[in-house]
Amino acid sequence: MQSLLTVVRALHFASLFALAGSLAFMALVAAPAFRRHPDAAGAEDFRRRLFRLAWLGLGLGVVSGLLWLLLEAKSMSGRPLADAFSGQLLGTVLNRTHFGHDWELRGALALPLVLVLLVAARRQAAVANAALWGALGLSAAEVATLAGAGHAAAGTGWAGSLQLVADGTHLLAAGAWVGGLAPLALLLAAARRNARSACGRAAYDATRRFSALGLIAVAAILATGLVNSLFLVGTVPALLGTDYGHWLMIKVALFAVMAILAAINRFWHLPQLAGKAAPAAALRRLQRNALVEVGLGGAVLLVLGALGTMPPALHSEPRWPLPYRLSLAAIEASPQLRIEALAALAVALLGLAALGYALVRPSQRMALLIAGGFIFLTVGWWPLQFMLVAAYPTSFARSPVPFAAASILRGARVYGENCVACHGAGGRGDGPLAKGLAVAPADLTAEHIFGHSDGDLFWWISRGIPTGPMPGFAASVSAQGRWDLINFIRARAGAAQPSALLPGVTAGPAPLAPDFAFERGGRQGTLREALATGPVLLVLYRLPGALARLRQLAGQEHRLAAAGLRLLAIPIDPAAAETDAAGPLPDFAASAEPDAAAAYALFTGGDHPGDCEFLIGGAGFLRARWRDAPPDEAALLTALGRLAALPMHARPAHVHAH
């Protein structure tokens, strides 16, 4: 089904490219060339063939378009294909989906297109010429609207518009170039048939024009392709480590071969046609290359058809294929390394410049090539070695399990069952078995935990660390359990940082606040949603002692809100809270899921049973904590001011190598 959709999409794109490409070739390339050589034999014959190609594109476009609609109706509805023939389902697709609207637009454009194409093909001179331009405009619109049927349709806001424009331009440029290759081959064939007339000269002219058009198209394809890739792939791991990324690289490689063939045509074979009589051999080679490019273009379209049905790389789990990755952490952490790296970079660039110079200046080319290459490789390697860190297939995996209270508690349970023996109950690497091990268990509360990506930790916990006694748990703990473990380890390590959780905002690294669900005045929400509007003061309270504090906060709520701070209070003991409530609580008091208070016990300090207040920044970090003496209004406002002045970077990178 997916492969059928791929083929139909590719066929539809190819048909519309052939249609728009041959009209563009006619209007922009062949017609001006034949105008300059009115005595060229075979011009009329070529024109007829070109229109036949355009009609073929239009016909195949209609057929493949209908097939596409049926297949999408089946795919979107999840119903059998037979149902897609029912008017009702098709009506829903056409009237109530973006794809349907976009499809209808193309269908509506097809009717006037048939009319102008009829005029352009039949009539002579002025009317036909105007009709040709009209047909070109309509077919270009058909191609551009294909952008609305792909991934680009999903963007929103300015980014979405940029993506649509980029994708539309990409398609137009590709249509003009790839769609023009078959007409070019036809024209070269005509020139070979009429070798003795001025047709050869006209072919020379036309090929030159087409090369210029191709150059513009290739530049546009590259620029817009880059924009599309940033949106749909975005990162190097996504490019190297996903199916989408791999197919995209195949597409780019095919495109590169096409561009190289086009360059060979332009700079190698074409100049041989410049003479009075067109040499038959050069014409043959030009035609052969054009046909090979047509084949490659077809392959590119198949890949494009497949890419459109795949989840974009950005949304797939990348599997990192290399044993190393680049990390700026080491360079960032040491100012001296940074200076040395910059110096090395400068020298390496000098080497690169020498290489470039050697290419344009032939004198002493060999010596320059060798010297430049040597400098570039040796000096360039030097800063690189500090940036290479070990990497694993899951290094760039994103955790599918959000950093939330329930997950952290599940992780704590799994930790208790599997890890305490070595890493110790508190995670400090001091479990009962630790003494007997050849390599000491890592301190899982130390800062270096934050130097590792989630994906690295996941790999070690799953597969173990081969150089020491750390075992793998892929067989005994589920994948979700392992992600829960990572959430738990990060929460505990965050709370253990000496610079964290002070009674006032500091610039130091701060732990991430676990998300949780709560309910307030009959409405449900999560901490994350609450943070979307700005910082939150989270109050963990125990009744009846905290009643006075809650009332005090209620009195300040209005002014704090004006300063941008929201209040949220949850009971430490949810069961007791209901029975102990003496009178109504302020409306910022919520009942939270039971796991919330239990998970936040990690941050209140286990030995602290009483009330605790956290200032959580809009980015979701626990920026300050008050345990024994709650902050007065002035202290809260000061803390808010500091919070606003903090730099964007929440947590500096840490160096850690194994």
Next chain:
Amino acid sequence: MRILIAASLLIIVAAQAARAHAFLDHASPAVGSRVTQAPAVVTLWFTQQLEPAFSTVEIVDGGGRRVDLGLQVDATDPTVLHVAVKPLPPGTYRVEWRVVSVDTHTTTGHFIFEVGG
């Protein structure tokens, strides 16, 4: 170096602005959470605009009985679905969603939430 970092940040930011294929971003009641008060409406936030005509959400209780009453796209935000539910007694509920994003791709998923007594 700064520029390099800034550029890579830009890529990440730009990349996140674009979405394709709709995935569940979050939900209320939250995924996997336990709530004390039964919700009248279950809300799902997706990462992308949806085709309401072909998107479905089914909610079943522990015994496999349907408890959802009807699905509605948020009036202002086409990435949000509201599902009205019958009064929910304490228990575990499973939410099965199948959504079609505006770029025609279908994604499915499920999660549970608990209503506590």
